[in-house]
Amino acid sequence: MAWTKKILRVNLTDGVISAEPLNMEWAQQYLGQRGLATRYFVEEVDAQVGALSPDNKFIMATGPLTGTMASTGGRYSCITKSPLTGTIACSNSGGFFGAEMKNAGWDMIILEGKSPTPVYLYVENDQARLIPAEDLWGKSVWATDEEIHKKHQDPQIRIACVGRAAESGNLFAAVVNDLHRAAGRSGVGTVLASKNVKAVALRGTRGVGNIKDMKRFMDATFEHKKVLAANAVTGAGLPTYGTQVLMNVINELGALPTRNMREVRFEGAHSVSGEAMHEPRASDGKKNLTRNGGCFGCTIACGRISSVDRTHFSVKDKPQYWGNSGGLEYEAAWALGPDTGVDDLDALTYVNFLCNEDGIDPISFGATVAAAMELFEDGVITTEQTGGIELKFGSAEALVKIAELTARGEGFGKEIGLGSKRLCEKYGRPELSMTVKGQEFPAYDPRGIQGMGLTYATSNRGACHLRSYTVSSEVLGIPVKTDPLATDGKPELVIAFQDATAAVDSSGLCIFSTFAWSLDNIAPQIDAACEGDWSVEKCAEVGARIWQLERDFNMRAGLTAADDTLPKRLLKDAANVGPAEGKVCDLGAMLPKYYELRGWTTEGQLTPETRQRYGLPS
Amino acid sequence: MQITLKLYAHLGDLLPAGAKHNKAEIEVLESISLNELIDRFQIPRPMAHLVLVNGVFVCDRDRDQAFALKPNDAVAIWPPVAGG
Known part of the structure; x- marks a missing residue:
């Protein structure tokens, strides 16, 4: 349905659960999900709050198109203050959980305070209650999912x-829904666990409603699904190869960060690529990729369902991992593979399973292991710290052992759980941390894709590709090809992507739809579903407002312009091969113009005029 | 002269028999243009979306230029793809 116009508020400290109406004035300004939940968050939470304090809040939010028949309308987000970055955290996930929340009749669930004992929240339409979860504490995501389904005897929860x-305090722990879809980044799972909340379980049977003009909405969603089906990327490329098709592209381009971003090409890239996932294995003739999979309402279905070779060292004595489960996406494959120098597809797939099983962001995990490997090779840490693990670049055995320890929060895995920034600071080598604002980089080297350098430096949640995916334009030619090595025009490009992405996220649709759709396709669907006038221009303005609101929160939280930067390695050490050979990321050529276009002072603060223009709260 | 041809995603099936890891060493005339190479391997032109020579993108309008390649160049071609 479009907005249900209802919020479920759960005070964990005193156990009081209440329903309240959605602020429809804010809905017109911030649309839903990422934007609207952030508006609630900044209203209710002091930006200086400790992320793991009971005073932090945790919001699960849908968008107005979540749960509708709009293609890709299965998204929800977790909004809170991040323990990893100290910034606003907003992690978006697919699967079926978001649509279920909508079908239960809720736009958002706001969790506040801290439960005195472990609990899970169970919501069945209008009924919600906190249920003791001492028996679930200490269990994995997969075991918890099974136990809750058994307890309620309802497979459709x-x-x-x-x-x-997350329970162990890992700072990049994820919230995992539907076994292998995740609100993965920025440690949102850590915050949920800090509130003694093990799970949120939903059952919704209320169906779709509150669509402004149902006939127009059905016509619009039908027409624009045809666009997705006819597009070579969303109709063929993504379903067949998934996001992993990028591994060879980015490697060929000389922008594949390798061995903690020391290099920009990985000699083993093909072995861990989307194409390799289609090649039969020697042992049993099966492919790594079993099939593709789709989230709620999605007509793209880019998800990977994979299996590990049963004879592989990582699983040969562990039959519980012999079945099919969530396979490698590009970012995870990069972090676990090229960034650690490991070219073993089965090892990467197994570690990816572990990340799903125990709720770890594979990007931050892999990148932190990569930093630890550099610390190890430099002799800063030894087997004394790692518990005997030879933590060398390229060691699949080391990667697997560290993943098992990190999943359980044990041994050196506990230190990996600090994230790259804190780990490198602890051992006196902060320059080895490939992070922005404390969050680890994803899979694009900004020396070879300059716009991504500006994207990372200005992202409101630390280094992230999902805040403005200029790779689309700079590499893939969507919507138009731009030169990845140029800096001219990149501030404008980054801002356009940031604003459009904020609007798409806030609608409840998936950002991957934008490989075929622009706001010209998306705005008519929002407009047919939602009260008010949702033109392309208004959607873009709402996206810009959301960006400014997030920025304002971060500045109030104590961040400064000095945080809008990149590690020295990317600013000083030139790429060693490929088209970008001899180049660094020229952030200085882009950032001042970006500030100016955003309406910020040279110190990165919103000007009074900017605040007024977007009607931001004072 | 010899060059390396790399065809990815759905285009991988168009490589010569025996090609491994989506690439093959092939002989071409020094005068060859990229579009002649694309046609020789029966790649539908709209499917030659992303064409990189040694990692550098070559746009559609430059693909008819003769003598576009040097010995040992690597030409990599993808249909429209995306990820993230």
């Missing part, structure tokens, strides 16, 4: 929960 990593 949709569950989002945290694993042992």
Whole structure:
């Protein structure tokens, strides 16, 4: 349905659960999900709050198109203050959980305070209650999911929960829903666990409603699904190869960060690529990729369902991992593979399973292991710290052991759970941390794709590709090809992507739809579903407002312009091969113009005029 | 002269028999243009979306230029793809 116009508020400290109406004035300004939940968050939470304090809040939010018949309308987000970055955190996930929340009749669930004992929240339409979860504490995501389904004897319950990593205080723990879809980044799972909440389980049977003009909405969603089906990327490329098709593209381009971003090409890239996932294995003739999979309402279905070779060292004595489960996406494959120098597809797939099983962001995990490997090779840490693990670049055995420890929050895995920034600071080598604002980079080297350098430096949640995916334009030619090595025009490009992405996220649709759709396709669907006038221009303005609101929160939280930067390695050490050979990321050529276009002072603060233009709260 | 041809995603099936890891060493005339190479391997032109020579993108309008390649160049071609 479009907005249900209802919020479920759960005070965990005193156990009081209440329903309240959605602020429809804010809905017109911030649309839903990422934007609207952030508006609630900044209203209710002091930006200086400790992320793991009971005073932090945790919001699960849908968009107005979540749960509708709009293609890709299965998204929800977790909004909170991040323990990893100290910034606003907004992690978006697919699967079926978001649509279930909508079908239960809720736009958002706001969790506040802290439960005195472990609990899970169970919501069945209008009924919600906190249920003791001492028996679930200490269990993995997968075990918790199974137990809750058994307890309620209802296979159709949709569950989002945290694993042992979050319970152990791992700062990049994810919230995993539907077993292998995740609100993965920025440690949102860590916050949920800090509130003694193991899971949120939902059952919704109320169906779709509150669509402004049902006939127009059905016509619009039908027409624009045809666009997705006819597009070579969303109709063929993504379903067949998934996001992993990028591994060879980015490697060929000389922008594949390798061995903690020391290099920009990985000699083993093909072995861990989307194409390799289609090649029969020697042992049993099966492919790594079993099939593709789709989230609620999605007509793209880019998800990977994979299996590990049963004879592989990682699983040969562990039959519980012999079945099919969520396979490698590009970002995870990069972090676990090229960034650690490991070219073993089965090892990467197994570690990816572990990340799902115990709720770990594979990007931050892999990138932190890569930093630890550099610390190890430099002799800063030894087997004394790692518990005997030879933590060398390229070691699949080391990667697997560290993943098992990190999943359970044990041994050196506990230190990996600090994230790259804190780990490198602890051992006196902060320059080895490939992070922005404390969050680890994803899979694009900004020396070879300059716009991504500006994207990372200005992202409101630390280094992230999903805040403005200029790779689309700079590499893939969507919507138009731009030169990845040029800096001219990149501030404008980054801003356009940031604003459009904020609007798409806030609608409840998936950002991957934008490989075929622009706001010209998306705005008519929002407009047919939602009260008010939702033109392309208004959607873009709402996206810009959301960006400014997030920025304002971060500045209030204590961040400064000095945080809008990149590690020295990317600013000083030139790429060693490929088209970008001899180049660094020229952030200085882009950032001042970006500030100016955003309406910020040279110190990165919103000007009074900017605040007024977007009607931001004072 | 010899060059390396790399065809990815759905285009991988168009490589010569025996090609491994989506690439093959092939002989071409020094005068060859990229579009002649694309046609020789029966790649539908709209499917030659992303064409990189040694990692550098070559846009559609430059693909008819003769003598576009040097010995040992690597030409990599993808249909429209995306990820993230």
